[in-house]
Amino acid sequence: VKNSDIIFVCLPTPFNEEKLEIDLSIYDDVMEDICTNEFMNEGKVVVIKSTVVPGTTDLYSQQYEDVNIVFNPEFLTETNYLNDFINTDRIIIGGVNDWAIQSLIMLYRSVPHFKDTPIIKMSTTAAEIVKYQSNVLMATKVAIANVFYDLCEKLGVKYDDVKDAVGMDKRIGQEHIGVSSERGFGGKCFPKDLGAIIGRCRELDVDCKLLEEVFYYNDRIRKVKDWQEIAGATVGGR
Structure with a gap:
């Protein structure tokens, strides 16, 4: 100092x-x-x-x-x-x-x-919201991609063909529309940030049911909850 x-x-x-x-x-x-x-x-x-x-x-x-x-x-x-x-x-x-x-x-x-x-x-609060909205939008994009992956599987369609075509739209791009074998989103940031902003919205009585569905949908489909094993990512984590 x-x-x-x-x-x-x-x-x-x-x-x-x-x-x-x-x-x-x-x-x-x-x-x-x-x-x-x-x-x-x-x-x-x-x-x-x-x-x-x-x-x-x-x-x-x-x-x-x-x-x-x-x-x-x-x-x-x-x-x-x-x-x-x-x-x-x-x-x-x-x-x-x-x-x-x-x-x-x-x-x-x-x-x-x-x-x-x-x-x-x-303002500081606006800047804090920018960070959360950025990460939540990307996490939601991953969740939506996983829904369409399952739809493609049911209909016998190659998801990669769909993904590549969708991603050619410059408004969407190829980022965060791939589907991994672990499914959903993990890591230290997306689950934590989505969950924390849901908690904050609830405190302020802001309707966040859409965000809640993304959060719990990911919890259902994610095979490896790696954020629970990352040091410092969760309370009680390793």
């Missing part, structure tokens, strides 16, 4: 499958350590990188009023994270302090890879 102007906080937010919520206890402890550090001052910026439910960053900002806190989500795949980071389609920055936002923008622009990358500024 003493020698840093911008502090990136990238920590696990384990998913509680029973409660459909993320566990922020690790974040709470580290944010307290950083934000109450004797070397913390108004000239420093704290950047939350982990996926947190809408409203979380604002709560931290209210708790630590004298600290500049912004939200800057990642858009990475687990298998290609470095390339995804370097070649990101956009950089999202959520915050209320213009100086803090500009400080982060200047840092990104100082890196050649990000010289021309679109940078979008918005």
Whole structure:
């Protein structure tokens, strides 16, 4: 903290499958350590990188009023994270302090890879929603692909032929319409993010039955619930 102007906080937010919520206890402890550090001052910026439910960053900002806190989500795949980071389609920055936002923008622009990358500024809550909607849309795309895979199987049609033709539509593309032998979607992000946003919607009395069906459909068809075995992905996980 003493020698840093911008502090990136990238920590696990384990998913509680029973409660459909993320566990922020690790974040709470580290944010307290950083934000109450004797070397913390108004000239420093704290950047939350982990996926947190809408409203979380604002709560931290209210708790630590004298600290500049912004939200800057990642858009990475687990298998290609470095390339995804370097070649990101956009950089999202959520915050209320213009100086803090500009400080982060200047840092990104100082890196050649990000010289021309679109940078979008918005509120912290809007930025948090961007991350969730992005992942939920991709997860839903996988679920829909699996439904049509089963339909093709019943009718004796090769799904790959259908997939390739559908994916030629530029509005759809080939991403996330393949069907693996494990079926559905897994990994550390999609199940966790979909479940957590369902929990948040329920808290706010937002009708999320569509998202619930995707979540429970995937739970039914997924053969390997790998997220339960990934360290830090779930509460009680390995």
